[in-house]
Amino acid sequence: MSKLLRPKPLALIIGGIALLVISILFVRVPLPTILLPGEAIPGLSIGNFQITNTFVATILADIIVLVLAFLAVRKMEDVPESKLQNIFEWVYEIFEGMLTDIGGKEKAKAWVGVFLTLLLFLLFANWMELVPGIDSIGVIEPVEVAYAEKGVTVGYGIKHLGPFITLTNDQVKLSAEEREAIKKEAEEAEAAGEKYHPHEPKGYVLTPYVRAATTDLNLTIGLALLVVIWSHVIGFRRLGAKYARRFALPVITGMKPIDLFVGILEFISEFAKVISLSFRLFGNVFAGQVLLFVMAFLISFLLPLPFFGLELFVGFMQAFVFAILTFIYFEQATHSHAGDEHH
Amino acid sequence: MAALGLNLNYLISYIVNFFLLYLLLKKFVFPAISQMLEDRKKRIAEGLTAADAARREAEEERKRLMAQLEAERAEAQQRVAAASAHAEKVKEEILAEARREAEQIRTNAVLEAEAEKQRILAEAHKQIAELAMLAAERVVGEGLDEQIQHKIIEDFLSQVSLN
Amino acid sequence: MVEILSPGLAIGLGAIGPGIGIGLLVMGALQAMGRNPEVAGEIRTNMILGIVFAESIAIYALVVALLLLFVGAPGLQ
Numbered sequence: 325m326s327k328l329l330r331p332k333p334l335a336l337i338i339g340g341i342a343l344l345v346i347s348i349l350f351v352r353v354p355l356p357t358i359l360l361p362g363e364a365i366p367g368l369s370i371g372n373f374q375i376t377n378t379f380v381a382t383i384l385a386d387i388i389v390l391v392l393a394f395l396a397v398r399k400m401e402d403v404p405e406s407k408l409q410n411i412f413e414w415v416y417e418i419f420e421g422m423l424t425d426i427g428g429k430e431k432a433k434a435w436v437g438v439f440l441t442l443l444l445f446l447l448f449a450n451w452m453e454l455v456p457g458i459d460s461i462g463v464i465e466p467v468e469v470a471y472a473e474k475g476v477t478v479g480y481g482i483k484h485l486g487p488f489i490t491l492t493n494d495q496v497k498l499s500a501e502e503r504e505a506i507k508k509e510a511e512e513a514e515a516a517g518e519k520y521h522p523h524e525p526k527g528y529v530l531t532p533y534v535r536a537a538t539t540d541l542n543l544t545i546g547l548a549l550l551v552v553i554w555s556h557v558i559g560f561r562r563l564g565a566k567y568a569r570r571f572a573l574p575v576i577t578g579m580k581p582i583d584l585f586v587g588i589l590e591f592i593s594e595f596a597k598v599i600s601l602s603f604r605l606f607g608n609v610f611a612g613q614v615l616l617f618v619m620a621f622l623i624s625f626l627l628p629l630p631f632f633g634l635e636l637f638v639g640f641m642q643a644f645v646f647a648i649l650t651f652i653y654f655e656q657a658t659h660s661h662a663g664d665e666h667h
Numbered sequence: 668m669a670a671l672g673l674n675l676n677y678l679i680s681y682i683v684n685f686f687l688l689y690l691l692l693k694k695f696v697f698p699a700i701s702q703m704l705e706d707r708k709k710r711i712a713e714g715l716t717a718a719d720a721a722r723r724e725a726e727e728e729r730k731r732l733m734a735q736l737e738a739e740r741a742e743a744q745q746r747v748a749a750a751s752a753h754a755e756k757v758k759e760e761i762l763a764e765a766r767r768e769a770e771q772i773r774t775n776a777v778l779e780a781e782a783e784k785q786r787i788l789a790e791a792h793k794q795i796a797e798l799a800m801l802a803a804e805r806v807v808g809e810g811l812d813e814q815i816q817h818k819i820i821e822d823f824l825s826q827v828s829l830n
Numbered sequence: 831m832v833e834i835l836s837p838g839l840a841i842g843l844g845a846i847g848p849g850i851g852i853g854l855l856v857m858g859a860l861q862a863m864g865r866n867p868e869v870a871g872e873i874r875t876n877m878i879l880g881i882v883f884a885e886s887i888a889i890y891a892l893v894v895a896l897l898l899l900f901v902g903a904p905g906l907q
């Protein structure tokens with residue numbers, strides 16, 4: 325207790341409490357609209373392809389990875405002067421060693437590229453949820469438009485801050501009658517061939533320009549499908565007909581009934597792989613993002629801080645888990661069962 | 668599925684996007700890093716072997732030098748031993764010479780002393796005889812024969828020398 | 831009411847099992863690391879993989895909860 329009464333800790337404690345009080349009384353953050361699909365940024369499209377904020381984040385993550393990687397290998401030195409080169413070499417060496425422990429030297433060498441690409445890309449895609457401005461800078465639309473397009477029912481008031489517009493904490497909920505009216509109006513506008521716009525917006529919602537890429541199911545399911553199909557391609561290439569046997573395809577004769585059963589299980593587990601891989605990544609990052617939203621909504625200062633630390637860890641862990649599971653699937657696909665030779 | 672935001676266009680674009688990223692990194696980045704690590708490993712191994720060889724060579728050189736030194740030392744020792752043996756011999760010779768000379772000198776001295784003694788004795792004989800003659804002449808007068816005189820003296824002297 | 835309750839129950843009940851499982855897994859792994867610290871790295875990797883597999887059960891619950899929340903069950907609305 326006496327330690328807490330010394331000037332420095334005391335000042336910190338009082339400052340912290342003051343921050344909490346200020347944030348509770350004056351700085352209230354609206355709870356962002358939580359939407360499962362990546363949100364289309366209004367007025368940003370290439371031809372027919374509507375660009376979503378998660379797509380922007382994906383491109384950003386790509387650019388970050390590529391820039392860092394190319395800077396790291398721009399001029400390779402035997403005695404590295406640049407820290408970046410050092411870090412990349414270190415990462416490469418550590419993970420190659422880890423993969424060697426799991427799958428042996430030859431396989432580690434062959435797939436360390438896939439592993440590292442997944443790891444780096446997902447790492448920056450996950451960590452993007454922590455960057456200030458992402459999820460909070462974007463286009464402000466009337467809630468009616470958002471309801472007609474995405475089914476959002478909660479809007480907020482707006483306030484002008486110089487050249488910028490910001491949402492305030494005044495919540496507006498669309499009642500059932502209002503929703504009906506909006507639906508009808510939107511249909512009419514569509515029939516007339518013009519863009520629906522309410523006469524007098526009740527509230528506004530924010531569509532951020534950038535939202536962490538892995539909070540879009542399209543990305544995670546796409547990646548999971550890619551790596552699972554990839555693992556089958558690799559397995560078929562390396563083991564040939566023997567590989568098809570593990571799924572107990574009826575083409576291969578001389579099967580025991582139990583093999584058929586195991587084969588069906590293996591077949592189902594391939595779908596489970598896709599689902600668990602994609603939803604694990606998506607669920608963790610999406611839940612983390614919602615957690616950060618809610619914490620900032622409750623008390624905007626100090627309270628979210630430990631959760632940022634947590635999300636930093638979760639972001640790395642999920643990227644690592646996705647990458648290492650990919651490697652393990654690849655390894656399993658090329659692993660010829662010892663029992664197969666005896667059949 | 669649309670409520671979950673699933674859309675085939677996005678799905679495919681994400682897959683293509685990731686695959687492009689993979690190809691770019693695979694083509695330009697990973698081989699460079701792996702090459703660098705491999706090269707460095709090789710160079711370190713080479714350096715270690717070189718250092719090992721150098722160490723072994725130095726060890727051999729040291730052994731050779733030690734053997735040479737040993738040989739030289741043995742030779743020197745031999746030379747010293749020969750020299751000292753020679754010196755010993757010379758010393759012996761000199762000593763023997765000296766001893767011989769000393770012996771000769773001593774013998775000469777003894778002989779001389781003997782001769783001197785004989786000479787002095789003879790002298791003394793003569794003087795004593797003359798003294799005795801004189802004494803006897805005084806006692807007996809001049810009557811005594813020369814021959815008898817001599818005989819008496821001879822007797823006396825032989826008695827004296829016998830005593 | 832049911833629309834709100836059902837996803838909550840789905841994820842809440844679904845997380846019990848994986849929670850216990852992950853706890854047991856980490857307990858076992860930590861004991862093993864304590865007994866032979868020289869293979870701690872290997873145990874840690876396997877522990878993370880085990881946690882991942884236990885966690886995927888919770889992920890299925892999450893999928894169901896998300897489906898209930900955003901898509902809705904047939905006949906519920």
